[in-house]
Amino acid sequence: MMATETAPDEVDLSIGEPDQPLPGVLVEAAVASLRAGRTGYTPKLGLSDLRALVAEDVEAGTGFRPDPADVVITVGGTGAVAVALAATCAPGGAAVVPDPAWPNYRVLADRLGIAVLPYRQGPSGDAFADLDAVEAGLRAGARLVVVNSPSNPTGAVASSAALRDVVALAREHDAFVLSDEAYEAVVFAGGRAPSPLADGGHDRTLAARTFSKTWSMTGLRVGALVAPPALREAVAALHGTTAGCAPVTAQLVAAEALRSLPGRGAELAAVYRARSERAVRLLGPWAPQEPVAALGGFYLWVDARRTGRTSAELVAALRGHGVVTSAGTVYTAQDGYVRLALTAPDDVLDAALATTRRTLDALAAEAPAPR
Structure with a gap:
């Protein structure tokens, strides 16, 4: 995941690195x-x-x-x-x-x-x-x-x-x-x-x-x-x-x-819960189905299998629109997933999530109908 640098016009949602600066x-x-x-x-x-x-x-x-x-x-x-x-x-x-x-x-x-x-x-x-x-x-x-x-x-x-x-x-x-x-x-x-x-x-x-x-x-x-x-x-x-x-x-x-800074974790939890809730709204049917309140950390595990594309193809398609993500096959042998890290400023993140939604919608529309 860290083998190549991102371009200035790309949003990197592939690495789990908080965007908040060192206090x-x-x-x-x-x-x-x-x-x-x-x-x-x-x-x-x-x-x-x-x-x-x-x-x-x-x-x-x-x-x-x-x-x-x-x-x-x-x-x-x-x-x-x-x-x-x-x-x-x-x-x-x-x-x-x-x-x-x-x-x-x-x-x-x-x-x-x-x-x-x-x-x-x-x-x-x-x-x-x-x-x-x-x-x-x-x-x-x-x-x-x-x-x-x-x-x-x-x-x-x-x-x-x-x-x-x-x-x-x-x-x-x-x-x-x-x-x-x-x-x-x-x-x-x-x-x-x-x-x-x-x-x-x-x-x-x-x-x-x-x-x-x-x-x-x-x-x-x-x-x-x-x-x-x-x-x-x-x-x-x-x-x-x-x-x-x-x-x-x-x-x-x-x-x-x-x-x-003993309360730092609670501060981050509030930030990433809000981002997760917005991500659910922006991604619509591509968002994880589990309630946000039940989760933690700062990732979204996106099931995009109905696009008919492999994880590598999904990552390539999203990068073609300026959003860098992590292939699901890094984490599991099951294909068709991508992981998004919610580690970008809110306005940048929201734009990247909207792009992700449009890209996945388009890929799904192109997928052959199941037999």
């Missing part, structure tokens, strides 16, 4: 750290103050307070996911992964020699995960179940009950759950997304978090992995030898974010 207080924290000469290594597992602040934030969102010794500051949420996969699954092993899903799970697993066993990721609520497929994967020997709520690409939010069921299956089969919580603070119904760290699931859960989305820190590359004590040694060894440490400036900015 001023965080800019000042970054500048102050550089002026103070804070450019060296930190302890491999991260600054102790930041690890404690992450533990406090986890408690605020889930009710469970991890030991800061089990919090590792990583190079973005991607680094947290990579360490979690490697810490739980040996080469030749397997992980159970949602479909559709962020593609890095599959790419990382493939590079680590880990088989991917898919399960259908459903709508928000109790039907979020296909538990029969999850259990089948665990019976086949998988050591890890990945959940991502709110979901990239669909925005679906798992219920607490759905996550408890996944944890129960993992415990029954002596496996673990990787909860990718990149968007956990951007929930349209308010509050924060349920986490398997709650309700007694912390002994089986590795939670991957990131500062990229909530605080517009995508390029600073800082995240966190919260892991059970049983995996403390493995997580520390993997992170320390592959990353050394997360960038010190990013860690200092992350600490300031947690201290100074």
Whole structure:
């Protein structure tokens, strides 16, 4: 998705990067750290103050307070996911992964020699995960179940009950759950997304978090992995030898974010809920059918199969009209979908969504009638 640059007259809705700038207080924290000469290594597992602040934030969102010794500051949420996969699954092993899903799970697993066993990721609520497929994967020997709520690409939010069921299956089969919580603070119904760290699931859960989305820190590359004590040694060894440490400036900015901007997620949720509601009106029949209030994050998962076009053809047609999107086949083997990131200023976004509607309408009109 990031292989080519967009032209000046194109609107890029392909990448999940918030269009809100880095808040001023965080800019000042970054500048102050550089002026103070804070450019060296930190302890491999991260600054102790930041690890404690992450533990406090986890408690605020889930009710469970991890030991800061089990919090590792990583190079973005991607680094947290990579360490979690490697810490739980040996080469030749397997992980159970949602479909559709962020593609890095599959790419990382493939590079680590880990088989991917898919399960259908459903709508928000109790039907979020296909538990029969999850259990089948665990019976086949998988050591890890990945959940991502709110979901990239669909925005679906798992219920607490759905996550408890996944944890129960993992415990029954002596496996673990990787909860990718990149968007956990951007929930349209308010509050924060349920986490398997709650309700007694912390002994089986590795939670991957990131500062990229909530605080517009995508390029600073800082995240966190919260892991059970049983995996403390493995997580520390993997992170320390592959990353050394997360960038010190990013860690200092992350600490300031947690201290100074605790309500940032609620602010973003209001922005993206409003954009999602407008998108539903502008896209009409192409908008997802699930109520906006049930979703989170900042993506739209568009089912355009009735155009009769492949995902690649849809992306090419939309780009021909100046709208850059992400092909659905990045996230699933099912063809005919595209993902839109609602990460452009409102007026620009609205124009791009109107163009998307006209383009899909025209493609559907050209599609041959079903036999």
